Amino acid sequence: MERTLVLARHGQSDWNLKNLFTGWKDPDLTEQGTAEAIAAGKKLNDMGMKFDVAFTSDLQRAQKTCQHILDGVGQSDLTTYRDLALNERDYGDLSGLNKDDARKKWGEEQVHIWRRSYDVPPPGGESLKDTAARTLPYFITDILPQVMAGKSVLCAAHGNSLRSIVMVLDRLSREEILEVNLGTGVPIIYKFNADTTIASKEILG
Template structure:
């Protein structure tokens, strides 16, 4: 039988708190975010999960969430692989901007298209922008042509899927229990793929911070069951808080 899969979005980051587009900017967790990570670890412990391997991105908010969850779970020895393909969606020229102010300037409808449409990316970051990932040492060994200047969710899925097929899926098929700690959109891309969610439906799906989602899969890694751990109403409220961010409500 294949192992179990858990998806965990990082806890609240400083720019989540400030309601800013974050993308590939390496923003740290807030104190609330660290508490969310520890709470996630407690939920995983209550479920009795024993992990064989964990995967995360190259961004510290996801890495630290993983550390804190594994520490709370008392499994700090679990093998961890970090990879850029699990990074958050690149928000292009929007990165660093306040979501509500951007909505006021460009219109809520336009920002909703940039933020939530499946295949329309935001305006790209300039190639000579010092924040472009090609100037970041952690991506120095990569071909600059694979590094995004902006991404839609569709492009994020194209980036994430090779890592799923090459690194994550084989471990699940080998019967291992896998934890993936990443970001709202890299996980949303995986959820779309796993659950077969239509393009016009995934735009309304929100991934709450710090609440583990457990998947039970068959031999072909088709989904048998998925659920958020802990209180279902709390997960629903947390997902709604994510949805409200672009409107300046959270």
């Protein structure tokens, strides 16, 4: 039985391009981001990938990435679930700020701690630990059962919500996950064993 999960971070967004903290804000994809999502769909189509169900966040950059991928594999009308549990980490008071301006205001070291620590949230926002506490229950109750039922599942979301899932799937420590960066529009293909352990992982970079 094939048990396949494809994780895909959204393509470049307008605020990625402008070096802004995005979080739960809802900017669109750039032309490059759209091209990245279309390319992801083509790569998966070239592999003969077909999906049974798709999941995405409540934000348009992930939703549009999901749709471009589905268009690319010839499944434009596939059942797709949207949930804010898969939203990007909430950057709180940093949302909308230029990252360089934030460093000038709070200092390089403090901003680095907020961005890269596991459990220190920015003011009014979420840490990676907080994001995982929101994302993982949804993954366990809604996404993983579909995979374990022998389905091919697409999950198009965000850098931090997906990192919280990758942390569990790859059995990474709190320190190890901080070194993991997911490329925009780059699919990661997991194949699962019957006991939910990972049989294989492939990154379509």
